[in-house]
Amino acid sequence: MTTANAPVQEARPVLDVGALPRTVFGHQGLVWWGTAGYMVIEGSIFVIVLVVYFYLRLQVSDWPPSLPNPSLGFGTANLLVALASVVPAYIAKRKAEQFDLRGVRVWMGILTLLGFVTVALRVGEYFSLNCRWDDNAYGSIVWVLLSAHTVHVATDVGDSAVLLALAFLGPNTKKRFVDYSENSLYWYFIVCWWVVIYLTIYFAPRWL
Amino acid sequence: MNASTAVERRITITTADEERLRRQLADTWYVPRGIIGWFSVADHKTIGRRYIVTAFGFFIFAGVLAALMRVQLAVPNNHFVGPDLYNQLFTVHGTMMMFLFAVPVMEALGVYLVPLMVGTRNIAFPRLNAFSYYVYLFGGLMLVVTTFLNTAPDVGWFSYVPLAGPDYAPGKRADFWAQLITFTEVSALAVSVELVTTIFKARAPGMSLNRMPLFVWGMLVTAFMVIFAMPSVVTSSSFLLLDRLVGTHFYNPAEGGDALLWQHLFWFFGHPEVYIIFVPALGIVSSIIAAFTSRPIFGYPAMVMSMVATGFIGFGLWVHHMFATGLPALGLEYFTAASIVIAIPTGIQIFCWIASLWRGRPRFHTPLMFVVGFFAIFVLGGLSGVTLASVPFDLQVHDSYYVVAHFHYVLLGGAIFPLIGGIYFWFPKLVGRMMDDRLGKWNFWTLFIGFNVTFFPMHILGFEGMPRRVYTYPDNMGWNTLNLVSSMGALLLVIGGAMFVYNVVRSYKWGILASENPWGAETLEWSVSSPPPVYNFLHVPVVEGRCALWDRSAAPPVVTGIRSDVREVLLTDVMDAEPTNVTEYPDPSIWPFLCAVVTSAFFVGSIFTPWALPVAILPLAVTLIGWFWPKERDRERLAEERGEVGEEHPPAPRLRAVGEARA
Numbered sequence: 001m002t003t004a005n006a007p008v009q010e011a012r013p014v015l016d017v018g019a020l021p022r023t024v025f026g027h028q029g030l031v032w033w034g035t036a037g038y039m040v041i042e043g044s045i046f047v048i049v050l051v052v053y054f055y056l057r058l059q060v061s062d063w064p065p066s067l068p069n070p071s072l073g074f075g076t077a078n079l080l081v082a083l084a085s086v087v088p089a090y091i092a093k094r095k096a097e098q099f100d101l102r103g104v105r106v107w108m109g110i111l112t113l114l115g116f117v118t119v120a121l122r123v124g125e126y127f128s129l130n131c132r133w134d135d136n137a138y139g140s141i142v143w144v145l146l147s148a149h150t151v152h153v154a155t156d157v158g159d160s161a162v163l164l165a166l167a168f169l170g171p172n173t174k175k176r177f178v179d180y181s182e183n184s185l186y187w188y189f190i191v192c193w194w195v196v197i198y199l200t201i202y203f204a205p206r207w208l
Numbered sequence: 209m210n211a212s213t214a215v216e217r218r219i220t221i222t223t224a225d226e227e228r229l230r231r232q233l234a235d236t237w238y239v240p241r242g243i244i245g246w247f248s249v250a251d252h253k254t255i256g257r258r259y260i261v262t263a264f265g266f267f268i269f270a271g272v273l274a275a276l277m278r279v280q281l282a283v284p285n286n287h288f289v290g291p292d293l294y295n296q297l298f299t300v301h302g303t304m305m306m307f308l309f310a311v312p313v314m315e316a317l318g319v320y321l322v323p324l325m326v327g328t329r330n331i332a333f334p335r336l337n338a339f340s341y342y343v344y345l346f347g348g349l350m351l352v353v354t355t356f357l358n359t360a361p362d363v364g365w366f367s368y369v370p371l372a373g374p375d376y377a378p379g380k381r382a383d384f385w386a387q388l389i390t391f392t393e394v395s396a397l398a399v400s401v402e403l404v405t406t407i408f409k410a411r412a413p414g415m416s417l418n419r420m421p422l423f424v425w426g427m428l429v430t431a432f433m434v435i436f437a438m439p440s441v442v443t444s445s446s447f448l449l450l451d452r453l454v455g456t457h458f459y460n461p462a463e464g465g466d467a468l469l470w471q472h473l474f475w476f477f478g479h480p481e482v483y484i485i486f487v488p489a490l491g492i493v494s495s496i497i498a499a500f501t502s503r504p505i506f507g508y509p510a511m512v513m514s515m516v517a518t519g520f521i522g523f524g525l526w527v528h529h530m531f532a533t534g535l536p537a538l539g540l541e542y543f544t545a546a547s548i549v550i551a552i553p554t555g556i557q558i559f560c561w562i563a564s565l566w567r568g569r570p571r572f573h574t575p576l577m578f579v580v581g582f583f584a585i586f587v588l589g590g591l592s593g594v595t596l597a598s599v600p601f602d603l604q605v606h607d608s609y610y611v612v613a614h615f616h617y618v619l620l621g622g623a624i625f626p627l628i629g630g631i632y633f634w635f636p637k638l639v640g641r642m643m644d645d646r647l648g649k650w651n652f653w654t655l656f657i658g659f660n661v662t663f664f665p666m667h668i669l670g671f672e673g674m675p676r677r678v679y680t681y682p683d684n685m686g687w688n689t690l691n692l693v694s695s696m697g698a699l700l701l702v703i704g705g706a707m708f709v710y711n712v713v714r715s716y717k718w719g720i721l722a723s724e725n726p727w728g729a730e731t732l733e734w735s736v737s738s739p740p741p742v743y744n745f746l747h748v749p750v751v752e753g754r755c756a757l758w759d760r761s762a763a764p765p766v767v768t769g770i771r772s773d774v775r776e777v778l779l780t781d782v783m784d785a786e787p788t789n790v791t792e793y794p795d796p797s798i799w800p801f802l803c804a805v806v807t808s809a810f811f812v813g814s815i816f817t818p819w820a821l822p823v824a825i826l827p828l829a830v831t832l833i834g835w836f837w838p839k840e841r842d843r844e845r846l847a848e849e850r851g852e853v854g855e856e857h858p859p860a861p862r863l864r865a866v867g868e869a870r871a
Contacts, residue, residue: 018769037401140456
C-alpha cells in the first residue's frame with residue numbers, strides 16, 4: 001500500500017472560497033434545484049395525464065359521453081382565488097429575499113390563508129364535476145386530473161402552513177429564508193398548471 | 209475566476225495542519241453508530257454500498273427463479289413446476305431484474321461514484337438519498353414476500369391489460385406488481401434529482417462540462433431519462449390500480465377506455481428503460497477501457513454526443529413493442545426507421561472504443577475481459593435488434609423465443625457484463641481490497657460460455673416457433689435438444705454467478721489490500737484512499753484537464769476556505785464549474801427512514817383499501833415535518849449569523865488566490 005497522504009502533502013492552494021456567499025437564492029442554490037427537479041417530474045406527470053385525457057376523447061364521439069358538462073361555479077371561483085394568490089406569493093418571495101421576517105410572516109400568512117380557501121373550494125369542485133369516477137372513462141380521467149392537482153395544492157398548502165409556523169417559532173436562519181422564497185416558486189408552478197387543467201376539465205367538454 | 213491563471217504562490221500546508229484537518233473532517237462528516245445510527249446514515253458511500261448489495265441480492269433471487277424455469281423447460285412435458293407457478297416465476301424474474309436490479313444497481317453505482325468522480329463530499333440531498341434506499345428496499349422485500357406466499361404477480365413483467373385488469377386477474381397479484389412500480393419509481397426519481405443536482409452544481413472547480421468523465425455523462429443522461437420516462441409508468445400503473453381498486457374505466461373499452469392505452473403508456477416508459485439500464489453501462493465500459501489502455505478514450509465529444517442522442521432517440525421507439533397490435537402501417541414505418549437509427553450512436557461508440565483499444569496497449573485484467581465480452585454479446589444483440597425493427601420480420605417472431613434471445617443478449621451483454629466488469633474494477637474503491645484476478649478470468653469465461661450456450665439456441669427455437677411464457681411443450685416439436693442445451697448453459701451461468709459471489713466474499717475478507725489507484729486510472733475517485741475517507745477529499749481538488757489525475761500537475765491545486773467544522777460543500781456553476789457559493793449539507797437523521805416506513809406501509813395498504821390514504825396522511829405529515837424541523841445546527845447557525853439578518857445581502861466577492869490574499 002502506498003502512503004495515503006503522499007499526494008495531498010504537496011497540495012497547492014490556488015483558490016480560496018472563504019468569502020463566497022453561504023446563502024443564495026435562485027438557481028445557484030440547491031433548494032431551487034430540488035424544487036425544480038420535482039416540478040419537472042410532476043409537470044411530466046400532468047402532461048401524461050393530459051395526453052390520456054385527449055387520447056380517451058378520441059375513443060368516443062360525444063364528450064362527455066352521455067353525461068352533463070361540469071358546472072363552472074366552483075372551478076372558476078377557485079381559478080380566480082389561485083390567480084389572486086400569486087400576488088402574496090410574489091411579495092412573500094421578495095420579502096424573503098430581503099430577509100424581512102415581518103413581511104414574510106404577513107404575506108406567507110395571506111398566501112396560506114388563500115391556500116386553505118382553494119382547498120375548500122376544491123371540495124365543491126368535486127361535486128360540480130357532475131360525474132363519478134366509475135361512470136365511464138371520461139369520469140375516471142376527470143377525477144384523476146382534478147385529484148392529481150388537488151394533491152399538489154394540499155401538499156403545498158400544508159408545506160406553507162409548516163413554514164409559516166417556523167417563521168413564528170424560529171430559528172430564522174438565512175437558509176430558512178431560501179425555503180420561504182422557493183415555497184412561492186412551487187406555488188407558481190401549481191397555479192400555472194391549474195390554468196391548464198381548469199381549461200381542460202371545464203372547457204374541453206364544451207369546445208371539443 | 210480562472211484557476212489556472214490565478215496567482216500561484218506556494219503555500220505550504222504543514223503535516224500538522226493536514227492532520228488537524230483530517231481529524232476535524234472525520235468528526236464533522238461522521239457516520240453515526242448504533243442501531244439508530246445505522247438507520248440514520250446519509251453518507252453516499254454507505255447508502256451506495258447498501259444499494260449495490262441489495263440490488264445484487266435481488267439479482268440472485270431473480271436468477272434462481274430463472275434457473276427454476278430452465279429446469280422446468282429442460283425436457284418436454286415436464287411437471288417440475290405447474291403453469292400457475294411458472295407464470296409467477298417469469299413475471300417476478302422479469303419484474304425484479306428490470307425494476308429491482310438493473311435500474312437500481314446502475315443508480316447505486318452512480319450514488320457511490322458520482323460524488324467521488326466530480327470531487328465533492330456527498331451527494332446532493334443526502335437524506336432524500338437515504339429515504340430512496342429504504343423505499344426501494346421495502347418495495348423489493350414486498351415482492352419477495354409475495355413470491356413465497358403464492359400471491360406474486362403472474363401477468364408478465366409488462367402486465368398487459370385486459371389480462372392484468374379486474375376481469376381477468378382476480379385477487380391481489382397484479383396489484384402487488386402495480387404497487388411495486390410505485391416503490392421503485394419513487395426511489396429512482398429521487399436518486400435522479402440527486403444525481404442531476406450533484407452533477408450540475410457540485411463539480412470540483414475546473415471540471416467544466418467538457419471535462420466531465422464519461423461515466424458521469426452516462427449517469428446524467430440516465431437521470432434525465434428516468435425523470436422523463438418514469439412519469440409515464442407512474443401514471444399507467446396508478447390507472448391500473450384504480451381500475452382494479454375503485455372501478456375506474458381507463459382500460460375498459462366497454463366504458464370508453466382503451467386497452468392499447470396501457471401499452472402506449474407502458475412502453476413510452478419501457479423502451480427508454482432499456483437505455484436507462486444501458487447508458488450507465490456505456491460509462492462503465494469507457495472507464496474500464498481508459499484505465500486498462502492508460503490513455504484517454506478516443507473521440508470524447510462523439511462519445512458524449514452519442515450518449516445524449518441515445519437518450520433522445522430512446523423516447524421515439526416505443527411503438528416497436530406494439531407492431532403486432534394492428535396500428536396504422538404509416539405510423540409503424542416511422543418507428544421502424546427510429547429503431548434502426550438508434551443503432552448509429554451505439555455504433556459510433558463501439559468504433560471509438562475499438563480505436564481506443566487499438567491505439568493503446570490493453571492490459572487484459574478481468575474488468576477488460578468483461579468489456580470485450582460485452583462487445584461480442586452486445587453487438588450480436590444489437591444486430592438481432594435491427595432485424596426486429598422490421599415489421600414483417602417482427603410479426604413472424606413476435607412473442608417467440610427469438611425475442612427472449614434478443615433482449616437477453618442486449619440486457620446481459622449490454623448491461624450485466626459491463627456491470628460485473630465494473631464491480632471487479634471498482635471493488636478496491638468500494639471495500640479497499642482487490643478481487644482475485646485469476647478467479648475473475650475463470651469467472652468471465654464461465655459466464656461468457658454459459659451465457660451463449662443458454663441464449664444462442666433460443667434464436668433458433670424462436671425460428672422454430674417456440675412461444676414465450678409457456679410452462680412446457682410437447683415432445684414432438686423438435687425443440688427438445690436445443691432446450692436441453694439451453695438449460696445446460698443455465699447451469700454454467702449459475703456456476704459463474706456462484707464464482708462471482710465467492711470471489712466477492714473471499715476478496716472482501718482476504719483480498720490484497722488496495723492502494724488508492726491500483727489500476728492507474730484517471731478519474732478523481734482514484735486520488736483518495738481505498739475505501740475513501742468519509743469526507744471523500746481532504747482538500748476539494750481543482751481539476752486541470754479532462755483526465756483529472758493524468759492531467760494533474762505535480763503539486764495538485766486545491767481549494768481552501770471551506771469550513772471543516774460543519775458540513776460545508778462547494779457549489780459551482782453548471783457549464784464551467786466556476787465556484788459560485790458554499791452550502792451546508794444536513795447531519796444524519798432517523799426521519800428519512802421513518803418516513804420511508806410510513807410511505808411503504810401506505811403503499812402496501814393501498815393495495816387493499818383506498819382508506820390507506822386518509823389513514824396515512826397524518827403519520828406521513830409527522831415524519832415529513834420531523835424531517836424538516838429545525839435541528840441543533842440551525843440554532844448554531846442563527847447564532848453565527850446573528851446581527852446579519854435583515855442586512856442587504858453582500859455581492860459575491862471576486863475570488864482570489866490564497867497567495868494573493870495573504871500577501
